[in-house]
Amino acid sequence: MKNIVLGVTGSIAAYKACDITSKLVKKDINIDVIMTNNAVKFVNPLTFQTLSSNVVNVDMFQDIKYWEVNHIELAKKADILLIAPATANIIAKIANGIADDMLSSVALATKSKxxxxxxxNTNMYDNPATTENIEKLKKRGVLFIEPGSGVLACKDIGKGKLADVETIIEVVDFELNKTQELEGKNILVTAGATIEDIDPVRYITNNSSGKMGYSIAKESALMGANVILISGHTNLSVPYGIKEFVRIRSAKDMYDEVVNRYDNIDIVIKAAAVADYTPQKKADNKIKKSDTDMSIALTRTKDILKTLGENKKHQILVGFAAETTDVENYAKTKIQKKNLDMIVANNVSMEGAGFLSDTNIVDIYYSDGSKTHIPKSSKCEIAKLILKNIKDKFVK
Structure with missing residues (x-):
């Protein structure tokens, strides 16, 4: 079981730490809470004790009869020391090596992340002293989760709100579970649907949700890779840990962004649904309807995978094939024509598979003629298996 020491300081946002505790406990993580003296004025320690099933630490010298612990033991126990919310005061203490209470002492004693x-308050956050303290800690490897902006408790408007609880959980989850399996590898992932404009209000697109590509990008980052995610249209949030995120609109945009980065990439995973055709000409103004039929002349878009395959040097090239019939034949043909190392193929007409689903059913075909079948699984699990197969077969 992973261990997190959660530091709660004297901010009005202290109540949100209760939600953080609850969500982390549900992930089967042991939580030890340390509250500053000011924090207990906002939330009763009994709340955290109930949520965490552990004694809450406040006083450096409190007498805990049924569980011996001190600041050194907590410092050693922690896989991560999370301070949320963190006031300007605790940031200043840690930055300057002050250890005059339980939380600042644990922060000084721990070797964990x-x-x-x-x-x-936004003025406190923007104060040069706070800015300098934050920069000082960042240089020491302390990770900061940027606060949000909006109306603060004091009615001021600006930056200083505690980040969303879900964002905090995502960061903690990533830092707890990341590995070095693909450390040092530069991975480019494409995802989502491209949009080909007909006129200023109409366009050609497809049903891709981007879920598969985003899952691959997230899992690649968790495995320690430097990830570039180039995304067409989706309704998804950018996964935490991505090195570079590029939003594109059209197939031409994606072609340019991918090709321009190709030389410095080790692994390309093309999970985006890129349009095969685009209107020959985009109308400058909205096309008005008439009483007669109309047709739109289409022209072939540049084939990104084929271009990458023709110019492949050291890169590992992975494609996707979303089909409705004769999936295996199309997948094997695509491997040969586009000089791929591996292709992930699926029948998008099957129940539990396809663009909009949270699950998928895929077959992975390799350039050596072998094949791996993955039965119905979440796209997150499929992403892990795709990356495991890439690592085991191709990464040296």
Missing amino acids: IIIAPAM
Whole structure:
């Protein structure tokens, strides 16, 4: 079981730490809470004790009869020290090596990863002293989760709100579970649907949700890779841990962004649904309807995978094939024609598979003629298996 020490300081956002505790416990993570003296004025320690099933630490010298612990033991126990919310005061203490209470002492004594989620008045956050303290800690490897902007408790408007609980959980989950399996590898992932404009209000697109590509990007980052995610249209949030995110609209945009980065990439995973055709000409103004039929002349878009295959040097090239019939034949033909190392193929007409589903059913075909079948699974699990197969077969 993973262990997190959660530091809660004297901010009005202290109540949100209760939700953080609850969500982390549900992930089967042991939580030890340390509250500052000011924090207990906002939330009763009994709340955290109930949520975490552990004694809450406040006083450096409190007498805990049924579980011996001190700041050194907590510092050693932590896989991560998370301070959320973190006031300007605790940030200043940690930055300057002050250890005058339980939380600052644990922060000074621990060798674990420290994650800080600030929450304070916008003027305090923007104060040069706070800015300098944050920069000082970042240089030491402390990870900061940027606060949000909006109306603060003091009615000021600006930056200083505690980051969303889900964002904090995502960051903690990533830092707890990341590995070095693909460390140092530069991976480019494409995802989502391209949009080909007909006129200023109409376009040609497809049903791709981007879920598969985003899952692959997220899992690649978790495995330690430097990930570039080039995305067409989706309704998804950018996964945490991505090195570079590029939003594109058309097939031409995606072609340009991918090709321009290709030389420095180790692994390309083309999960995007790219349009095969685009209107020959985009109308400058909205096309008005008439009483007669109309047709739109289409021209072939540049084949990104084929271009990459023709110019492949050291790269591992992975394609996707979304079909409705004769999936295996199309997949094997695509491997040969486009000089791929591997292709992930699926029948999008099957129940539980396809663009909009949270699950998929795929077959992976390799350039050596072998094949791996993955039965109905979540796209997250499929992403893990795709990357495992890439690593085991191709990464040296």
